[in-house]
Amino acid sequence: MGELSVQKRTAKDYASDQEVRWCPGCGDYAILKQVQTVLAELEIPPEQIVFISGIGCSSRFPYYMNTYGLHGIHGRAPAIATGLKLVRPELHVWIITGDGDGLSIGGNHLIHLLRRNLDVKILLFNNEVYGLTKGQISPTSRPGQRTPSTPWGSFETPFNPVAVAFGAGATFVARTLDRDLAHLRSVLLRAAQHRGAAFVEIYQNCPVFNDGAFAIYTEKETKPENALFVEHGQPLLFGAARQKCLVLEGTTPRVISLTDGLPQNVWVHDQTDRTKAALLVQLLGSPDSGLPRPFGVLYADPRHPTYEERLLHLRQQYAQQHPDLLTLLRGRTWWEHR
Amino acid sequence: MEIRELQRADVVIVFAGDSGDGMQLSGTQFAHASALHGNDIATLPNYPAEIRAPQGTLAGVSSFQLRFGSFEVLTPGDECDVLVALNAAALRTHLPLLKRGGILIVNEAGFDRRSLRLAGYSEELNPLTDGSLSDYQLIRLNLSQLVGAALADTGLSVREKERMKNMFVLGLLAWLFDRPLEHLEQLVQTKFHTRNPELAAANLRLLRAGYHFGETSELFTVRYEVPRAPLPPGLYRSISGNEALLLGFVTAAHKAGLKLFYAGYPITPASEVLHLASTLLAYDVYPLQAEDEIAALCAAIGAAFGGHLAVTATSGPGFSLMSEALGLAVMLELPVVVCDIQRAGPSTGMPTKPEQADLLQALYGRHGEAPLPVIAAATPAECFTAAYEAARIALQYMTPVVLLSDAFLANGSDLWRIPDLEELPPILPPWAGDEHRSNGQFLPYQRDERGVRPWAVPGVPGFEHRIGGLEKEHLTGNVSYDPQNHEHMVRLRAAKIARIAEALPPQTVTVGEPEGELAVVGWGSTYGTLVSAVQECRRKGMAVSHIHLRYLNPLPPNLGELLRNFRSILVPELNSGHLTRLLRAEYLLDARPYSKIQGRPLTVTEVIHAIEQVLRHG
Numbered sequence: 022m023g024e025l026s027v028q029k030r031t032a033k034d035y036a037s038d039q040e041v042r043w044c045p046g047c048g049d050y051a052i053l054k055q056v057q058t059v060l061a062e063l064e065i066p067p068e069q070i071v072f073i074s075g076i077g078c079s080s081r082f083p084y085y086m087n088t089y090g091l092h093g094i095h096g097r098a099p100a101i102a103t104g105l106k107l108v109r110p111e112l113h114v115w116i117i118t119g120d121g122d123g124l125s126i127g128g129n130h131l132i133h134l135l136r137r138n139l140d141v142k143i144l145l146f147n148n149e150v151y152g153l154t155k156g157q158i159s160p161t162s163r164p165g166q167r168t169p170s171t172p173w174g175s176f177e178t179p180f181n182p183v184a185v186a187f188g189a190g191a192t193f194v195a196r197t198l199d200r201d202l203a204h205l206r207s208v209l210l211r212a213a214q215h216r217g218a219a220f221v222e223i224y225q226n227c228p229v230f231n232d233g234a235f236a237i238y239t240e241k242e243t244k245p246e247n248a249l250f251v252e253h254g255q256p257l258l259f260g261a262a263r264q265k266c267l268v269l270e271g272t273t274p275r276v277i278s279l280t281d282g283l284p285q286n287v288w289v290h291d292q293t294d295r296t297k298a299a300l301l302v303q304l305l306g307s308p309d310s311g312l313p314r315p316f317g318v319l320y321a322d323p324r325h326p327t328y329e330e331r332l333l334h335l336r337q338q339y340a341q342q343h344p345d346l347l348t349l350l351r352g353r354t355w356w357e358h359r
Numbered sequence: 360m361e362i363r364e365l366q367r368a369d370v371v372i373v374f375a376g377d378s379g380d381g382m383q384l385s386g387t388q389f390a391h392a393s394a395l396h397g398n399d400i401a402t403l404p405n406y407p408a409e410i411r412a413p414q415g416t417l418a419g420v421s422s423f424q425l426r427f428g429s430f431e432v433l434t435p436g437d438e439c440d441v442l443v444a445l446n447a448a449a450l451r452t453h454l455p456l457l458k459r460g461g462i463l464i465v466n467e468a469g470f471d472r473r474s475l476r477l478a479g480y481s482e483e484l485n486p487l488t489d490g491s492l493s494d495y496q497l498i499r500l501n502l503s504q505l506v507g508a509a510l511a512d513t514g515l516s517v518r519e520k521e522r523m524k525n526m527f528v529l530g531l532l533a534w535l536f537d538r539p540l541e542h543l544e545q546l547v548q549t550k551f552h553t554r555n556p557e558l559a560a561a562n563l564r565l566l567r568a569g570y571h572f573g574e575t576s577e578l579f580t581v582r583y584e585v586p587r588a589p590l591p592p593g594l595y596r597s598i599s600g601n602e603a604l605l606l607g608f609v610t611a612a613h614k615a616g617l618k619l620f621y622a623g624y625p626i627t628p629a630s631e632v633l634h635l636a637s638t639l640l641a642y643d644v645y646p647l648q649a650e651d652e653i654a655a656l657c658a659a660i661g662a663a664f665g666g667h668l669a670v671t672a673t674s675g676p677g678f679s680l681m682s683e684a685l686g687l688a689v690m691l692e693l694p695v696v697v698c699d700i701q702r703a704g705p706s707t708g709m710p711t712k713p714e715q716a717d718l719l720q721a722l723y724g725r726h727g728e729a730p731l732p733v734i735a736a737a738t739p740a741e742c743f744t745a746a747y748e749a750a751r752i753a754l755q756y757m758t759p760v761v762l763l764s765d766a767f768l769a770n771g772s773d774l775w776r777i778p779d780l781e782e783l784p785p786i787l788p789p790w791a792g793d794e795h796r797s798n799g800q801f802l803p804y805q806r807d808e809r810g811v812r813p814w815a816v817p818g819v820p821g822f823e824h825r826i827g828g829l830e831k832e833h834l835t836g837n838v839s840y841d842p843q844n845h846e847h848m849v850r851l852r853a854a855k856i857a858r859i860a861e862a863l864p865p866q867t868v869t870v871g872e873p874e875g876e877l878a879v880v881g882w883g884s885t886y887g888t889l890v891s892a893v894q895e896c897r898r899k900g901m902a903v904s905h906i907h908l909r910y911l912n913p914l915p916p917n918l919g920e921l922l923r924n925f926r927s928i929l930v931p932e933l934n935s936g937h938l939t940r941l942l943r944a945e946y947l948l949d950a951r952p953y954s955k956i957q958g959r960p961l962t963v964t965e966v967i968h969a970i971e972q973v974l975r976h977g
Contacts, residue, residue, distance in 0.1 A: 037825070039837060039838070066820065067820075067823055068817065068818055068819055068820040068821070068822070068823055069817075069818060070817075071664075071817050072825075073661070076828075083825050083827070084825050084827070084837075084838060086825070087823055088823055089664075089817040089823050089824065089825070090824070090825035090826070090827075091660075091661070091664055091691075091825070091826055091827065092825065092826070092827025092828060092829060093657065093660075093687060093827070093828065094657075094683055094684060094686075094687050094828055097653060097654070097657040097684065100649065100650075100653065100654035100657035100658050100661070101657045101658065101660055101661035101664075102661060103647070103649075103654070103657075103658045103661060104620060104622065104647070104657065104658030104659055104660065104661030104662035104663075104664075104665070104669065105661035105662060105664055105665045105817075106661075107620065107645055107647060107658070107661075107662065108618065108620050108645050108662045108665045108666070108667045109665040109666070109817065109818065111818070112665075112817055112818065129650055129651060129654075130650065130653075130654055130657075133650040133654070335640065336640055339640040339641040340641075342641040343641075344641055344642065346609070346610065346613050346642070346780065347777075347780070349606065349609065349639070349642060350606055350610070350777045350778075351594060351596060351777060352596050352598070352602075353549055354391065354395060354545070354546070354549070354596060354597075355594055355595060355596040355777065356395060356594070356595055356596075357592075357593070357594050357595075358397070358590045358591075358592055358593060358594075358595055359592050
């Protein structure tokens with residue numbers, strides 16, 4: 022037997038020859054690198070991968086991948102992906118979108134893709150601002166945010182992307198950050214391995230129009246008190262010395278300081294528990310409230326059949342028929358004129 | 360009493376009643392039976408946009424016009440020989456269509472005080488008794504009583520019996536026009552039997568009761584026979600425009616060795632295409648009810664990227680929503696077909712009524728320089744050919760194609776000769792191969808001698824590439840902002856579409872000589888009316904010809920030359936003059952419009968009148 026001399030793929034094998042053109046310091050660079058790393062780790066052949074995007078800074082992503090790619094129109098990547106995945110279920114399809122592309126102009130397509138549970142990965146780069154059009158508010162911008170279109174400070178209520186996705190029926194919902202590479206990679210890896218629609222919100226810093234928007238979750242002084250990193254089967258602990266935990270009083274999350282071990286009613290993360298996940302995705306926390314914001318895989322249920330599986334099952338019922346085209350053209354009643 | 364048998368070349372029947380009276384079903388069944396009998400047919404359904412419009416009102420009238428004949432039947436007819444009016448409102452709305460001396464069959468129960476009032480008649484003056492219908496052969500039927508008697512020993516409720524009264528009328532008409540009952544019986548069996556054998560039996564019984572009633576009641580002294588039409592040999596069936604459309608795409612996919620992806624969002628009058636696509640899983644059709652029309656076309660683009668024949672159909676409002684994605688398809692150069700089943704607009708307009716006012720949108724309704732082929736079907740059966748042709752052009756030239764149909768074609772039925780698959784032209788997509796690679800890189804925008812780029816589908820190693828809506832560099836497809844490159848690419852894309860004309864069949868004259876006093880130029884569903892009108896004018900000695908366009912972009916290369924052989928050009932259209940503008944702009948010709956914008960097809964009489972006007976006044 023000859024030795025198999027297949028070289029292991031590296032992140033570089035997934036990078037195209039195009040010069041990456043995001044602003045210096047943009048969080049997108051880190052995400053690009055981690056996606057390439059994860060694809061190499063999973064050894065998915067580049068020709069089996071398709072990146073589909075809409076419009077916005079994040080949507081340039083496909084040009085930088087040495088895979089198949091389609092840079093679509095604003096908001097419509099989920100619709101394009103739906104058509105592709107329906108006819109080519111074996112492909113690995115990734116959707117790259119942003120808070121404006123995915124939740125404003127493309128909100129309709131996003132929720133329907135999640136509802137159908139198409140087996141695709143959706144990375145929503147959330148920087149809480151429109152970058153490519155120079156800094157207007159997005160559906161995730163915070164109240165008070167001053168931008169060219171809200172010089173007086175926005176008074177709109179923002180979307181919470183993970184809650185939108187969960188509400189639309191996503192079978193995998195996660196939140197991660199561009200500045201925590203290890204966490205980013207682990208979440209991307211788990212999303213890639215999920216069978217079904219995997220929605221990943223990535224906090225992504227826009228150094229030009231919204232610098233430091235997520236600083237309290239990324240800087241080491243504030244991160245421990247404000248960011249809660251969840252792990253399936255583990256109690257919800259946070260704080261610099263992991264000295265705090267979350268408990269549920271009824272349906273209300275409360276923070277308890279640990280003194281003598283874990284309290285009986287500590288909230289243990291169960292990513293398949295839809296009821297608790299509903300509370301977790303709603304939990305935004307804030308320094309004022311003392312409640313943290315959860316990061317990680319907040320909900321994941323692989324038991325739900327994907328759109329492709331259901332379609333395949335349906336098609337198999339018809340596959341045995343093998344009717345010929347002439348039968349179809351003739352219809353129910355036809356006759357021959359001699 | 361002796362009953363005379365007369366031969367007639369053709370007959371026009373209008374079935375009119377309340378929306379719930381089964382008029383569309385009756386008309387379709389009779390049309391089908393006539394086609395099976397060997398007549399050529401043309402039909403015109405006319406129904407309210409409301410599913411259940413208020414009963415007995417003028418707005419709630421649903422009608423179905425059928426013409427069957429012993430020659431090539433081109434139009435449903437301007438007026439009718441027989442009017443079936445099941446209530447006063449149906450009589451009021453459709454009596455103007457009935458010829459003097461024509462047969463008027465009414466249901467007496469539909470003329471009670473309430474029905475008269477709702478139809479706008481005086482409650483005291485019933486048109487059935489006041490002598491106002493003396494110009495017609497009035498046949499008054501008490502359908503409730505006749506139906507009740509025929510179904511006396513069944514367990515059916517009065518309400519159920521009432522809903523079947525149309526079957527009695529169908530039976531009566533079958534006798535009157537000497538149609539063998541077997542075809543209708545067979546159709547009723549297929550329609551009801553599997554669902555409800557009891558209902559099928561009752562319907563059959565009523566059909567026969569109506570037939571025997573004609574024979575024994577002595578209501579009619581004359582019976583008519585419409586002989587078979589002389590047809591070329593082949594397999595025949597009756598088919599609606601929307602059915603023909605989808606079958607054209609299924610056949611094109613089959614010939615190209617591809618699978619068909621069909622995405623649609625419900626919209627009148629295009630929804631039937633989605634319904635039909637959803638029944639064809641066994642034929643490898645992939646249907647998707649999208650969340651909106653934007654998604655329908657975007658999904659089609661995704662499926663085309665994935666290597667399928669991708670199609671969507673919609674109507675005006677949905678077509679507007681698709682404009683942006685059509686531009687993307689132009690930019691990507693991927694094959695998709697968008698069918699616009701036009702209806703009266705703008706906005707919601709009159710959703711069930713035909714119009715041809717989307718032509719300029721189809722040609723020009725995109726931002727940027729975004730030309731694409733536009734094809735129009737002329738008859739319901741021709742929707743098959745148009746769909747096949749649209750798919751062929753999309754796949755062979757890697758371009759989106761717009762196919763224009765309308766509410767008249769979509770719902771109307773035709774006799775269709777089922778084509779031999781061998782006689783259809785082959786479809787050969789430009790698959791990517793090693794000749795499109797240079798230094799190990801695939802060049803997605805390297806063009807062949809026709810200007811067509813290769814189609815590379817995900818899954819194949821060595822052909823990984825990115826395409827997008829940003830302007831791309833010639834050959835490599837990489838993003839490019841180079842000014843010279845942009846103009847070059849714009850011109851390459853336009854030249855590719857323009858050069859499709861080189862392979863099109865030359866434009867011919869449908870009726871008349873390729874030169875003369877007047878050319879009547881049309882496109883789309885006005886075909887039958889224009890042919891009939893021009894034929895009639897020629898019989899009267901006028902030097903008029905008819906030219907009908909199937910290819911609206913690019914136009915056939917010889918069209919300008921052909922049109923210059925005529926002194927005048929008249930362009931009848933169901934819009935304010937879209938084709939007129941196009942011909943003027945393309946050929947600097949004094950084409951003049953004849954416009955009708957009423958949500959109704961042109962009539963032969965109207966067109967003859969317009970022709971006479973032009974010839975008289977020059």
